Amino acid sequence: xxxxxxPEKLLSVFKGAPVExxxxxxxxxxxxxxxxxxxxxxxxxLLLRHISRESIKGFTADLNKGETSFHLKKPFAQEEDSAxxxxxxxxxxxxxxxxxxxxxxxxxxx
Amino acid sequence: GxxxxxxxxxxVAKRGQDVALxxxxxxxxxxxxxxxxxxxxxxxxxTYFQNEAQLDKSGxxxxxxxxxxxxxxxxxxxxQRTQQEDSAVYLCASSLARTGQGYGYTFGSGTRLTxx
Numbered sequence: 343x344x345x346x347x348x349p350e351k352l353l354s355v356f357k358g359a360p361v362e363x364x365x366x367x368x369x370x371x372x373x374x375x376x377x378x379x380x381x382x383x384x385x386x387x388l389l390l391r392h393i394s395r396e397s398i399k400g401f402t403a404d405l406n407k408g409e410t411s412f413h414l415k416k417p418f419a420q421e422e423d424s425a426x427x428x429x430x431x432x433x434x435x436x437x438x439x440x441x442x443x444x445x446x447x448x449x450x451x452x
Numbered sequence: 453g454x455x456x457x458x459x460x461x462x463x464v465a466k467r468g469q470d471v472a473l474x475x476x477x478x479x480x481x482x483x484x485x486x487x488x489x490x491x492x493x494x495x496x497x498x499t500y501f502q503n504e505a506q507l508d509k510s511g512x513x514x515x516x517x518x519x520x521x522x523x524x525x526x527x528x529x530x531x532q533r534t535q536q537e538d539s540a541v542y543l544c545a546s547s548l549a550r551t552g553q554g555y556g557y558t559f560g561s562g563t564r565l566t567x568x
Binding site: 430 | 456485492495497500507508543557560561
């Protein structure tokens with residue numbers, strides 16, 4: 343069965359420090375991985391997906407199939423990055439549902 | 453509309469009461485999804501519509517949960533005889549893509565249901 347694990351409920355860093363939000367998954371096939379973000383009082387929105395290999399707002403994430411991980415990284419955190427971050431998996435044969443992790447709250451301190 | 457609209461924003465129901473949650477997707481969006489997000493958890497899939505057809509309802513937790521989208525636009529999630537474990541935020545999302553393959557899901561703000 344597919345499962346997404348985000349081991350940290352809360353991550354606090356100082357502005358300008360590097361940040362890494364961890365995500366591990368279990369899935370026997372070849373998944374699609376995503377990061378969603380929810381800023382305070384805003385809707386859940388897509389941040390990035392692994393197949394596009396893009397950098398959004400300075401964030402990157404690399405899919406490591408050997409370690410079944412998809413960690414989100416940013417070299418220099420900004421206060422406006424404070425938000426809830428959710429890692430999500432979608433099966434390659436079923437595009438109709440996401441499996442979300444329980445989320446990590448990132449708090450960037452001034 | 454400009455985004456996915458959900459109503460009501462907040463709903464308090466007494467245990468045993470029936471509730472109906474509404475979702476207005478973006479105009480023209482073919483696919484519509486419902487998710488349930490319990491406190492401290494990530495969203496969990498409930499059901500998926502392609503136009504008016506409910507193609508996947510595998511996530512509905514019990515037969516007390518029922519969803520419909522009769523004209524392929526507005527959708528209603530109904531919960532009968534609500535119980536305390538139904539307390540959660542119910543999220544609706546829509547997508548232009550027919551197969552759901554597109555990653556362009558737009559989520560609504562959700563309805564926070566509290567069963568007392």
